[in-house]
Amino acid sequence: MSKTPDQTINPEFTSLFIEEGYNPYRSCIQGLSNEPITVRALLKRADALLQDEPGYAGLGDFSLPVIVGRLSSNRPRICIIQGSPDHPAHLYDHEHMLRAAARIWQNGGVPFTFGIPVICDGTAQSNIGQSYSLASRNQTAMAVNINFEGHSYHAAYVLAGCDKTPTGILSGLAAADRARRHPERGTAPVWAVFVPSHVLAGGVIPKDTRAKLQRIQDEARRIGDPQLADDIEENCHYILQCSSDEAFLGQLNRAVEHRIIERAQSDQILNELAAATCGEKGGICAFNGTGNSSRTLVSALGFVPRDSELLLDEAETEIVFRGIDSLFRLLNKPEFAVCEILAGNYANAIRIHNATGSSSNLMLHMPCVMRHAGFDVTLFDYERVRESHPVPDIFAHSLTEGRDTHVLAQQAKAGLHHGMESIYKVLADLGVPMDLGAPTVTGRTWGERIAGMATAVSPELPPERSVIRTTPIRDISGTDIMRGNFFSSCTLKVAGMSTEQFNRFDGRVFLVRYYENETLCNHELQSTTLVKTLCDSLDLPPELLRQMRRINGGDDGDSMEEMVVKGTVAFAFVIAGQGPKAFGMPEMFAPSAYLRHQGVLERTSILMTDGRYSGVTKGACVGHVTPEAFEGGGIGTLVNGDLLWVRLREQRIDLLDMDAFLKGELAPTTDAPREKRSVLVKERQARIEARKTQIAACSWLDHVTTAEKGVVPDSVDRRAVLPWNFRQ
Incomplete structure (x- = not known):
C-alpha cells in the first residue's frame, strides 16, 4: 500500500510556500500543462534508484494532479543543475541528481533538472579547445540564466565541477537574482546551494x-x-x-x-x-588548479555546506538530503539570496584566495561573478582588499609530498579539520580581518560556524602532514597585480614561486624573446638545443652584456652559453596575440610546463602573456596583460632584444630605455615604442585577425570587457553599477 503524501513530506517544510506576488504556473496555464510530466518522469527514476536503500521512506503520491497542485500553489520550484558526463567531474551527477530530486519532493517542493556542457581544460590544452574555454564560462552563465528564468525556478541545487563551470553557474544565478529585484517583476529572489564534485585521486606511474x-x-x-x-x-x-x-x-x-x-x-x-592517470571514480583533479580553486571559491563565498565540501566519492544519500534541507531553510529569507551572500563574502573570498594560493584564473572569474550580480567590481577591488591587510600563506599543498587535495579530503573525512571553516578560523586567529558576520547557506554566519572549534586542525594530525597550517608558511602569498609603463595591469601568482625564486627575480633585467602565438613558443621550448638556439640568436654589444652582468650577476670571462645558464642573460618569453578578443584567452599551460621542466631556463626566465595560465602553473608566469595586443596594447609592440625591468616587491614590470641602460642607468622608457613600430604592430594585428578565424564565430569573445573587469559581456558590464562596500 502506498504511503500518503503527509507521511513522506518532511514536517519541517510542510507549510512552506514561496512568498511572492506572481506565480507563472498560475497566471499562465502553459507551464502548468507542460512541466508536470517532466517532474513525474524525474521522480519515477528517483524512486527506482532509492527504493532498496535502507531507511528510504518513499515519495508518496507523485501523480500528475498532485504535481499540478504543488505548482499552482507556489510550492518551492528547485532546479538541480548538473554537468555533462563527458567530463570526469560529472560521472555521478545522474545518481546525485535523482537523490536530490527525491528529497525536494519529500520536502514538499517540486524538483526539476537540467544539464550544461562542461569543457575539460585538461582535454582542451594545446588545441583549439582552449580558445573556447573562457567563452564557455560566459555561455554557461547565459544558458543557466535562460533556463532558470524561462522555467521560473526559485532556487538551485548545483552539482559543481571543474574550471569555469562553478563560476559560470554562479554568474547566471546572480544575474537572475539581480533582475528579480526589479519592482515590476513581483518575484522572489534566488537561493542556491553548491555541492562540489568529489576529488579525483592522482595516479601512479606503472x-x-x-x-x-x-x-x-x-x-x-x-x-x-x-x-x-x-x-x-x-x-x-x-x-x-x-x-x-x-x-x-x-x-x-x-x-x-x-x-x-x-x-x-x-x-x-x-x-x-x-x-594510469585517472581513477575510474572520476572527480576534480587532485592538484590545486582552477577546479579545486573553484571549489575553494564557492566554499569561501558561503555557498557550500560543511559536509558537502570535500567529498571522496559519490555523494551519499544522507549528505544529499542534508544539503537539500539546508537549501529549504533559506527559502523566503531574502538575506540569504545569492547576491546578498556574494556581497557579504567577497572580501573574505579574496583573502581565502590569497591564503590558499589558488588559481590566477579566479582573478577573471571573481569580478565576473560580482559584475553579473550587478556590483561595479574590478580587478582593482581585489587589489584594494589584498593591500589593506597582509594575508600569509597557510596552505601547504604539495603534489610530491603527500599533501594534495585528495589528502586534504581524506583528512577532512577523518575529522582532522573542517575544510573551509578551519581556514576561516586559522586566518581569524592570525588576526586577518575576516568578516565573520557574513551569511552562509547553512543559515549561520562564519562566526557561528567556527564558534565551537577549539582548534582549526586536530593535534592528532602531524603538522608536516597537514595541508592547512595554523602557523604561516611564509608572508608572501596569493596573486599580485602588477603595473608597468607599457600596460595597465597584469597578474603574477607569487604563490607559484618559491621564496628563493621570488628574491632572485626581484630587480632583475630580462631580455625579451617575442612570439606572436603559443605554437611558436611551444616548438622552441621543447627543443633540446634551446640554450644554443637562444645564444645563436643573440648579437649583444659588449656594453649591454657588461650592464647585464652588473645587474644580474656573472663573471667577465663567461661565454654566452654560461651567461644564459647562470641567468646573466635572462629571458622574458613574451607570448602576445592570446588575449580574449584575439584568440579567446587560452591557457598558456603548455609553454609554462615546458619552461618549468627545462631546468636551466626555469631557474632564470619568466613567461609573459595577454593570455592566461592553468591553475596548476608554477614559476614566474605573468598573465592577463591588459590591454591585449589585438587592441593595441603595449605587449604587442615588444620585439626581441627589448629589456624588461622586473621589480616584484614594487609590483612593477617596466620597459627600459636602451640608451640609458647602456650608460648604466635603469630608466623606464618615457616614450612607448608604439608609434615608431606602428607598421609592425599593424602587421601583427592583421595576422591575429586572420588567425582568429580558426575559432567558430559563435564563440568569439568580441563584445566583452578587458581582463580587469573579468572578460564579461558588455551588456553585463553596463548593468554592473551598484557599489560594493568593502567593510574591513
Whole structure:
C-alpha cells in the first residue's frame, strides 16, 4: 500500500510556500500543462534508484494532479543543475541528481533538472579547445540564466565541477537574482546551494613505464644531457595527473630529438601514462588548479555546506538530503539570496584566495561573478582588499609530498579539520580581518560556524602532514597585480614561486624573446638545443652584456652559453596575440610546463602573456596583460632584444630605455615604442585577425570587457553599477 503524501513530506517544510506576488504556473496555464510530466518522469527514476536503500521512506503520491497542485500553489520550484558526463567531474551527477530530486519532493517542493556542457581544460590544452574555454564560462552563465528564468525556478541545487563551470553557474544565478529585484517583476529572489564534485585521486606511474623512463634518463646522461634526465626525474616525483603527462610529452619530445627513443616508443610511454592517470571514480583533479580553486571559491563565498565540501566519492544519500534541507531553510529569507551572500563574502573570498594560493584564473572569474550580480567590481577591488591587510600563506599543498587535495579530503573525512571553516578560523586567529558576520547557506554566519572549534586542525594530525597550517608558511602569498609603463595591469601568482625564486627575480633585467602565438613558443621550448638556439640568436654589444652582468650577476670571462645558464642573460618569453578578443584567452599551460621542466631556463626566465595560465602553473608566469595586443596594447609592440625591468616587491614590470641602460642607468622608457613600430604592430594585428578565424564565430569573445573587469559581456558590464562596500 502506498504511503500518503503527509507521511513522506518532511514536517519541517510542510507549510512552506514561496512568498511572492506572481506565480507563472498560475497566471499562465502553459507551464502548468507542460512541466508536470517532466517532474513525474524525474521522480519515477528517483524512486527506482532509492527504493532498496535502507531507511528510504518513499515519495508518496507523485501523480500528475498532485504535481499540478504543488505548482499552482507556489510550492518551492528547485532546479538541480548538473554537468555533462563527458567530463570526469560529472560521472555521478545522474545518481546525485535523482537523490536530490527525491528529497525536494519529500520536502514538499517540486524538483526539476537540467544539464550544461562542461569543457575539460585538461582535454582542451594545446588545441583549439582552449580558445573556447573562457567563452564557455560566459555561455554557461547565459544558458543557466535562460533556463532558470524561462522555467521560473526559485532556487538551485548545483552539482559543481571543474574550471569555469562553478563560476559560470554562479554568474547566471546572480544575474537572475539581480533582475528579480526589479519592482515590476513581483518575484522572489534566488537561493542556491553548491555541492562540489568529489576529488579525483592522482595516479601512479606503472612499474614497467617507470623503468622505460629510467632508461631514457640513463641514456640522456650518457650522451651529455643530464638536464633532461633531471627534468624527467623531477616529474616522476609528482602524483600522476594530466598536467604531469603534458610535461612528460615535452620531455619525451626532447628524447626523440636526441634519438634516444623513436616516436613510436614515446607514444607508447605516453599511452601507458594516460591509462594510469585517472581513477575510474572520476572527480576534480587532485592538484590545486582552477577546479579545486573553484571549489575553494564557492566554499569561501558561503555557498557550500560543511559536509558537502570535500567529498571522496559519490555523494551519499544522507549528505544529499542534508544539503537539500539546508537549501529549504533559506527559502523566503531574502538575506540569504545569492547576491546578498556574494556581497557579504567577497572580501573574505579574496583573502581565502590569497591564503590558499589558488588559481590566477579566479582573478577573471571573481569580478565576473560580482559584475553579473550587478556590483561595479574590478580587478582593482581585489587589489584594494589584498593591500589593506597582509594575508600569509597557510596552505601547504604539495603534489610530491603527500599533501594534495585528495589528502586534504581524506583528512577532512577523518575529522582532522573542517575544510573551509578551519581556514576561516586559522586566518581569524592570525588576526586577518575576516568578516565573520557574513551569511552562509547553512543559515549561520562564519562566526557561528567556527564558534565551537577549539582548534582549526586536530593535534592528532602531524603538522608536516597537514595541508592547512595554523602557523604561516611564509608572508608572501596569493596573486599580485602588477603595473608597468607599457600596460595597465597584469597578474603574477607569487604563490607559484618559491621564496628563493621570488628574491632572485626581484630587480632583475630580462631580455625579451617575442612570439606572436603559443605554437611558436611551444616548438622552441621543447627543443633540446634551446640554450644554443637562444645564444645563436643573440648579437649583444659588449656594453649591454657588461650592464647585464652588473645587474644580474656573472663573471667577465663567461661565454654566452654560461651567461644564459647562470641567468646573466635572462629571458622574458613574451607570448602576445592570446588575449580574449584575439584568440579567446587560452591557457598558456603548455609553454609554462615546458619552461618549468627545462631546468636551466626555469631557474632564470619568466613567461609573459595577454593570455592566461592553468591553475596548476608554477614559476614566474605573468598573465592577463591588459590591454591585449589585438587592441593595441603595449605587449604587442615588444620585439626581441627589448629589456624588461622586473621589480616584484614594487609590483612593477617596466620597459627600459636602451640608451640609458647602456650608460648604466635603469630608466623606464618615457616614450612607448608604439608609434615608431606602428607598421609592425599593424602587421601583427592583421595576422591575429586572420588567425582568429580558426575559432567558430559563435564563440568569439568580441563584445566583452578587458581582463580587469573579468572578460564579461558588455551588456553585463553596463548593468554592473551598484557599489560594493568593502567593510574591513
